[in-house]
Amino acid sequence: MAKIRPYTHAIDRLKSVQLRPTRQRTALARLLLEGADRHVTAEQLHAEALGANVKVSLATVYNTLHQFTEAGLMREVVVETGRSYFDTNISDHHHFFEKDTGALSDIPLDSIKVLALPDAPEGREIDHVDIIVHLK
């Protein structure tokens, strides 16, 4: 049973990446970074924040998700055009995606294996590999 961590943990995470722990940022950090790994869209997180009585604008949610991503606290996952997903699991892993529900979930790292990556074209290097296993 995961305990709710004290408020200060979210604040410490923010401070550690030089982001001021404002009311909005701290609340979003608590929703996102405490507890289990999560996959959210901006709209989802905004709705959730409002539901939890956190007053924050959608614009700030977008800005915050990008700031967290730039700071390395989260990563962005591209699965559909026109909608951005953000993932609080920043370890190396891949995803399942259910188009009909929009649900994104992690694939356990050891249950997928890529053998033999191709050589990058002349003058280029591989930055990273994204694998999306689409479910039906």
Add this chain to the structure above:
Amino acid sequence: MAKIRPYTHAIDRLKSVQLRPTRQRTALARLLLEGADRHVTAEQLHAEALGANVKVSLATVYNTLHQFTEAGLMREVVVETGRSYFDTNISDHHHFFEKDTGALSDIPLDSIKVLALPDAPEGREIDHVDIIVHLK
């Protein structure tokens, strides 16, 4: 040296999937489906059509790309939010993507190997696997 195929080939491809070979569709089919495999966005294809003196609206380019995709003549590839790529190579394969230039290219099928796919979650099946190798 690939020859430019006669006009009739594009028309035959369209007829074979029950799409009327209108002036616009035929012209787009010739640009897309004759010659080498291609990766295009709607905007790119529209610009290219105009440059080739094919009068066609952007809306029709979008509609046509979707019709071709539904008909199985092309497929859509998701690499970036907010921009759709369409691929004329419908065989099973994966992609390189260069974020800085927006260039998408095919990975030779035999140069990437996926061993051990994960089990789909309860009640689900794997539809397909998309692999994007991001280059820098």
Add this chain to the structure above:
DNA sequence: GTGTTTGCAAAGTGTTTGCAATTTA
């Protein structure tokens, strides 16, 4: 106090749609 952050509303981007006019079979 000073620089940062917020929220609003406006602007932006890529895409889709309603519908009258046109084209195809």
Add this chain to the structure above:
DNA sequence: TAAATTGCAAACACTTTGCAAACAC
């Protein structure tokens, strides 16, 4: 001529931005 297709402009969904007010240190 009946049905499909087109093009325009408006609508759309999602995201970003400009800027004045509020906030953190």
